[in-house]
Amino acid sequence: MTSPLAGRVALITGASGGIGKAIARRLADEGADLCLTYGRNADDAEQAADYARAQGRRVIVTAADLSDPQAPGALVGQAADELGPVDLLVANAGTADIKGWQKIDLESWNATLAVNLTAPWLLAQQVLPTMIERRYGRILFISSVAALTGGVVGAHYAASKAGLHGLMHHLAPRVAADGVTVNSLAPALVGETKMFPADLETGTPPIPIPVGRIGRPDEVADMAIAMLRNGYLTNKVYTLDGGILPRD
Template sequence: MSAPRGSGSPRTALAGRVALLTGASGGIGRAVALALAEAGVDLALTFSRSPDPAHGVGEEVRRLGRRVAVLQGDLADAATPGHLVAETERLLGPVDILVANAGAGEQRVWQEVDVALWDATLAVNLRAPFLLAQAVAPGMVERGFGRILALSSVAAYTGGVVGPHYAASKAGLNGLVHYFAGRLAGDGVTVNGIAPALIEQTGMLPQAPEGGMPLPIPVGRLGLPHEVADLAVAVLSNGYLTNQVVLLDGGLHPR
C-alpha cells in the first residue's frame, strides 16, 4: 500500500514552514509565536488594536532568526481573512500552518448579550477561522501538506464563565474543526483544536483573581501561555493527529 500524500515521517519537521498566526498581540499568541519561531517556522503575525505588542513579538521572532511579517486586520470584517492570507503569501510564501488563535470574549451574563455583541463575537471567533481555513486549504491540498489549529475553549463543553455568545462561538469552532478534518485528512492536512480553560498572563485573564479560583481546577492553578504553546507545537508536529480538540484545562472537564 502506498503512503498517503503528506504522511511523511512520524514527526513533522516544522523548520522552514510558513505559519499565519492570528492574535499574536495577545498572551497565548505571543507564546505560540515564540515556540514556532524556536521550531524554525517563519511567521505572519496578526493584530487588530494592539500594534506595540504585535511588533514586539515580531522583533523577538526576528531575533530568533526567522522571517516575520506583522499584519493588521480586524477579523470582525469578513474581508480581513482573505487579505491576511494574501499578504502572508506575498511577503513570506504559501501558508503551511494556520493557527486561528485570535478571539474575542467580552464577559456578559445571558440577559445582557445583545445582537451586536453576539454578531461581533461570532464573526471573530467562528466566521473568521472558517474564512481563513477556506482560503488556505486549497493550497495546502495542492501541496499535500498543511496544518490548521484553532484555539477553542473549555467553554465549548461546559458553557464557561464568559457568556453564551462566547461558549456558542467556541462550540461552533469545534464543529468547524471536525468538518474540515474529515475532508482534508487524505491530503496531508491535519485540522485540530486546543481548548484551554483559564490561562493567565493574557488579555482575557491578566492574573489569577484575588479571592480564589473562578472555577474548581483540580491542578489548583491557572494555566500558562507557554503550556498552550508547547501543546500547539506538539499538535502541529504530529501528522497522525487530526480531528481532535485537545482539552488543556488542569483536569477541569473530563471528556
C-alpha cells in the same frame, strides 16, 4: 534534529495576545517563518516578532480587524506574497465580552461570532486550497473549554467556540488524505492574557482547578506545537485545563 515545522510559513492571528505571543515564540524556536496579526496592540505583536527575528526567522506583522469578513482573504494573500503559501494556520484571535445570557443583544452576539467563528472559517477556506495542492497543512483552532461546559463568559462565546469544533469535524476528514490536519486546542483559565489577566502566582481562579493554579501561555504553546508537529493527529479537540474537565 530538524523540526518538521522548520521552514514552514505560519499565520498566527491574535499574536498580540498572551497565548498568541507564546505560540509565535515557540513556532520561531521550531524554525517557522511567521505572519503575525494583531487587532489593536501592535507593540505586543512586535515583541513576538523581535524574538522571532532574533532567531533568524522571516516575520511580517500586520493589523487586521477580524470582525471584517474581507480581512482573512487579505491576510492570507499578504502572507503568500511576502513569505510564501501558508503551511500552518493558528486561528487564535478571540474576543470575550462577558455578559449574562439575558443581556446579550444581537450586536454583541454578531461581533463575537464574527471574530471567534466566522474569521477562522474564512481563514481556513482561504488556506486550504494551497495546502491541499502542496499536500501539507496544519490548521489549529484555539477554542475553549467553554465550548464543552458552557463556561463563564457567555452564551455567545460558548457557541462561537463550540462552532469551531463543528467546523473542524466537518473539514478534517475531507482533507486528511491530502496531508492536512485540522484540530482544536481548548484551554481554560490561562493567566497573563488580556482576556484573563490574573497573575500566575497569586491569581484566584473563578472555579477550583485540580492542579491548584491557573495555566501559563507557554503551556498552551507547548501543546499547540505538539499538535502542529503531529501528522497523525486530526479531527481532535484537546483540552488543556489543569484537570477541570475529565475528558480528552
